[in-house]
Amino acid sequence: MGNISYCITNNISPEEYMVLREAVGWGLFPLEQAESGLKNSYIWCIREGDCVSGRPIGLGRLVWDRGYVMYIADVIVIPEYQGNGLGRVLMENIVGFIREQLKPGYRFMVTLASAKGKEDFYKKFGFVERPNDAFGPGMHQWFENKD
Numbered sequence: 691m692g693n694i695s696y697c698i699t700n701n702i703s704p705e706e707y708m709v710l711r712e713a714v715g716w717g718l719f720p721l722e723q724a725e726s727g728l729k730n731s732y733i734w735c736i737r738e739g740d741c742v743s744g745r746p747i748g749l750g751r752l753v754w755d756r757g758y759v760m761y762i763a764d765v766i767v768i769p770e771y772q773g774n775g776l777g778r779v780l781m782e783n784i785v786g787f788i789r790e791q792l793k794p795g796y797r798f799m800v801t802l803a804s805a806k807g808k809e810d811f812y813k814k815f816g817f818v819e820r821p822n823d824a825f826g827p828g829m830h831q832w833f834e835n836k837d
């Protein structure tokens with residue numbers, strides 16, 4: 691990786707999280723919803739420089755039901771830092787953590803919804819596209835209260 695100095699922490703505020711989402715053009719929602727989501731997931735936040743005062747430049751989250759279901763969400767590197775290996779750092783940390791949770795006989799199904807054009811990024815870490823011979827397409831639906 692280039693000469694970017696960074697630190698990885700699980701600490702990110704809802705406001706900082708929204709700034710990262712905004713930086714990659716993703717939709718926003720109430721801070722209360724962001725706060726709850728952050729509280730209930732494993733977080734890898736890359737801060738530029740040091741972990742205390744450095745500004746967030748990357749993020750990855752893992753939601754785990756503590757059973758076999760895991761979901762990777764919000765893998766973000768802000769545009770001016772993309773292409774420097776930080777996305778790889780995030781994914782390697784997340785995948786490393788997942789492997790560490792594998793007790794004897796355990797198995798996890800880890801899913802994610804790739805943004806358009808990012809499929810090959812995730813393939814580098816062992817993820818396969820759906821549909822395929824064994825599985826139908828992944829599906830999703832947004833529910834929204836516009837009030």
Ligand SMILES: CC(C)(COP(=O)(O)OP(=O)(O)OC[C@H]1O[C@@H](n2cnc3c(N)ncnc32)[C@H](O)[C@@H]1OP(=O)(O)O)[C@@H](O)C(=O)NCCC(=O)NCCS
Nearest residue numbers: 714765766767772773774775776777778804805807810811
């Ligand atoms: C996807 C994203 C996280 C990648 O982060 P990044 O820091 O630019 O990625 P890296 O520099 O660590 O690249 C890691 C590897 O993936 C490859 N790669 C990165 N983006 C890719 C893409 N869109 N398609 C194919 N390969 C890609 C790199 O070439 C690199 O390969 P290598 O390590 O074998 O040399 C970043 O582009 C991003 O935040 N995009 C906007 C938000 C988004 O769409 N996130 C995905 C949500 S599902």
